[in-house]
Amino acid sequence: MKNNTILRQFRYIFDLSDEEMINLFAQAEMVVTKMEVCNWLKKEEEEEHKEITDPQLAALLNGFINHKRGKRAGPQPAPEQKLNNNIIFRKLKIALNLKDTDIIEIYDYVGMVISKHEISAIFRKPGQSQYRDCKNQFLRNFLHGLQLKYRPEEEINKNYF
Numbered sequence: 001m002k003n004n005t006i007l008r009q010f011r012y013i014f015d016l017s018d019e020e021m022i023n024l025f026a027q028a029e030m031v032v033t034k035m036e037v038c039n040w041l042k043k044e045e046e047e048e049h050k051e052i053t054d055p056q057l058a059a060l061l062n063g064f065i066n067h068k069r070g071k072r073a074g075p076q077p078a079p080e081q082k083l084n085n086n087i088i089f090r091k092l093k094i095a096l097n098l099k100d101t102d103i104i105e106i107y108d109y110v111g112m113v114i115s116k117h118e119i120s121a122i123f124r125k126p127g128q129s130q131y132r133d134c135k136n137q138f139l140r141n142f143l144h145g146l147q148l149k150y151r152p153e154e155e156i157n158k159n160y161f
Contacts, residue, residue, distance in 0.1 A: 001136045003052045006088060007040055007060070009143045013150050027063035029076050030056070054083040061091035068095045085134035086122055089142060093123070096146075106145035 011021060018034050025032045039050040058079035066076075080087060093103065100116045107114050121132035 001085065001139055003054065003057045003083070004040055004044070004049075006139075006143070007052055007057060009147070010060075010064075011041065013143065013147045015151070021060070024060055024063035024067055025056075027066040027071070028059040028079065030059040030063070030079070032056070055079040055081055058083055058087070058091075061088065061095070065091060065095040069097065085136065085139040086126075089134050089139055090123055092142075092146070103142075106142060106149055109145040109148040110141045112141050112145075 010016075016024070018037050021037045022032055022034060036050070039048050040052040040056075042049040056079070062077060062079055066072075092098075096102075098106075100119050103119050104114060104116070118132070121130050122134045122138075124131040
């Protein structure tokens with residue numbers, strides 16, 4: 001999935017304002033401007049659209065973890081230079097303090113049945129034999145499930161129709 005698409009969905013799911021987004025970046029010790037955030041959120045066909053980089057999206061997700069769980073003692077982890085769906089999924093899981101059963105419930109919202117084994121395979125280290133890549137559709141369904149969980153039904157309908 002494209003980083004900008006993930007960013008737009010993330011913002012919608014958690015109903016974040018520009019200032020809240022800027023504050024999440026600040027939680028991860030990254031300074032961004034309102035104009036940068038607005039340009040990242042624009043559609044690709046809009047003239048001012050800018051791509052958000054992997055380290056920038058990683059910093060936002062690190063800030064979200066800090067916001068939800070509190071900052072760790074010591075130096076903050078540096079944002080990853082290269083993101084993949086597995087890392088994004090893991091960061092959301094950590095921030096929201098989700099257990100396997102919570103993730104299964106989120107997938108139930110979108111009518112997808114998954115097992116604890118499938119979930120653990122996504123969170124394994126890439127070199128392990130049971131490791132599984134998190135495909136775009138798997139992450140997209142997870143984000144859609146989060147949307148259904150965190151946004152009231154009438155609000156979802158109002159924004160899409």
